């Protein structure tokens with residue numbers, strides 16, 4: 174299937190019948206059906222929250238946009254039941270190579286160990302990602318209303334929430350919402366409408382980005398060239414995508430004329446210079462970009478919450494844009510569901526701003542450092558940059574200075590308000606704020622599975638059983654309703670009875686067998702008896718031993734229900 | 744927390760003249776452009792030797808303070 178402009182799938186939706194006067198207030202309306210808005214909708218639906226998604230278009234992303242989706246994003250999509258489809262279609266990679274001219278300077282492996290369900294990255298065209306998310310959203314017909322060709326034209330904040338004016342194929346209408354998620358992209362009309370500045374750094378450099386279809390034997394790796402022999406510019410980047418499509422980025426310099434450079438008769442010779450004259454090649458799509466890094470100062474404005482590109486944009490080196498946006502969705506939706514159910518105060522939403530603002534800063538810092546390295550602006554910068562390139566061939570230290578992209582990694586939320594300070598800072602394993610790491614386990618039915626499949630979704634106490642079963646009297650002091658997952662190195666013997674994996678230590682407890690001992694190692698099970706895991710699979714707290722009181726306090730804090738604030742965490 | 748500080752005392756242990764001569768000799772036969780390239784590489788190599796970014800910051804601050812006002816690139820932080 175080709176995805177030229179005319180072949181994209183088109184979607185339609187029945188007219189929206191709103192009772193006049195807007196008497197029916199929707200809990201959540203999402204503006205924008207890009208990857209981030211769609212992920213929000215599905216996440217909220219898995220929590221039973223009804224969502225309306227409004228999109229001004231009726232199709233998926235056109236042309237050349239995101240292709241690299243990180244392990245963390247895949248794990249989030251696994252939780253939402255759509256990870257496998259992405260991985261099945263995508264091409265998997267974990268190795269990057271950096272060349273200077275023809276010489277390979279170094280190679281890096283983003284996931285050098287086994288024992289993880291998901292690879293470091295897959296490459297998958299954004300139009301497939303959106304198509305699969307749309308298909309997944311259709312599994313929740315009672316909860317998700319996807320409204321195509323519904324353009325939000327105005328927004329008013331009211332005492333009870335937000336009123337949206339919407340232009341639909343059947344005329345104008347209004348929609349009342351308790352919460353609005355603005356997922357309307359880098360040019361966010363919502364942002365403009367609310368008069369919010371979007372400060373940042375703009376890079377003058379222009380890049381030609383071309384997707385070409387060809388049968389070629391380039392490895393499934395990220396190939397990056399400084400001063401390539403086949404291209405007169407500063408750098409080039411090549412990625413394999415599904416369907417024999419390759420993404421090639423050519424750095425063109427700040428003077429390049431975007432109109433001229435996107436003409437196929439200019440593009441094809443550049444492509445030919447890489448792939449040779451003999452390989453049949455067709456140009457799928459190309460465009461000339463310049464990039465900026467920018468963010469809103471605050472992501473939460475009353476009941477309007479900005480997610481994805483509307484809140485922050487980065488240059489694409491490092492694949493931090495889309496991947497960052499998916500983590501926004503992951504961070505926000507459980508909080509919103511708790512607030513809507515009255516189980517957490519509305520102030521919990523402020524921690525979305527705290528946590529994802531911190532992540533946006535990290536993404537902007539990394540991607541602007543890469544862009545600065547790639548585009549030296551003065552002679553002195555140029556000398557330093559060239560010095561790094563020339564030294565890197567010989568001296569390992571210079572390879573660490575070489576910056577051809579710092580690829581998206583899950584952001585750590587350590588030290589922020591919801592996390593309980595770490596009582597065992599020396600212990601191995603994720604610290605409070607870190608995202609949980611995967612490990613192979615054997616599940617209740619005796620099947621080989623993955624630890625992450627049992628974490629996330631709701632708050633979970635992850636217990637490492639050590640030599641014996643955890644003392645049931647300790648577990649019974651836990652907050653009522655808290656999910657409990659017990660990982661044991663071998664089938665457990667409770668006093669008086671043997672408990673096999675799959676049996677319950679206590680009602681509601683899931684047992685996992687750590688047959689290979691990997692989970693225990695990765696979580697420092699020797700010094701950590703338990704972890705409190707947030708619904709987004711970040712660690713809220715960890716404990717040297719299980720203590721119902723401490724767990725209860727940590728849970729209240731992680732739900733924004735305790736008065737403990739950022740000052741104490743700092 | 745104590746941060747490491749830049750050595751401002753004499754670290755040459757009586758070999759200062761030899762060190763200075765070594766630095767000058769490094770630029771022999773080089774054009775100005777090549778010298779600038781060499782200096783950049785030396786800075787990178789020595790920055791790695793120093794390692795600690797805080798010490799490097801102090802070194803940069805000292806260097807910038809010492810720039811002559813007549814220098815066209817002169818700018819105080």
Ligand SMILES: Cc1cc2nc3c(=O)[nH]c(=O)nc-3n(C[C@H](O)[C@H](O)[C@H](O)COP(=O)(O)OP(=O)(O)OC[C@H]3O[C@@H](n4cnc5c(N)ncnc54)[C@H](O)[C@@H]3O)c2cc1C
Pocket residue numbers: 204205206207208209210227228229230237238239240241242299323324325326356357358359361362363382462480481482483489492493494495496497498
């Ligand atoms: C060349 C390039 C390469 C990239 N590569 C990567 C990569 O490899 N990995 C990665 O993670 N990221 C990458 N990105 C970034 C990634 O594409 C974006 O971060 C991502 O698309 C953001 O998703 P979003 O849902 O926030 O916004 P968008 O995808 O922009 O979606 C916004 C949606 O809102 C709709 N909308 C706008 N206004 C209205 C309105 N008034 N009413 C209703 N609907 C509206 C739009 O039609 C659109 O569907 C790349 C970007 C570019 C340009």
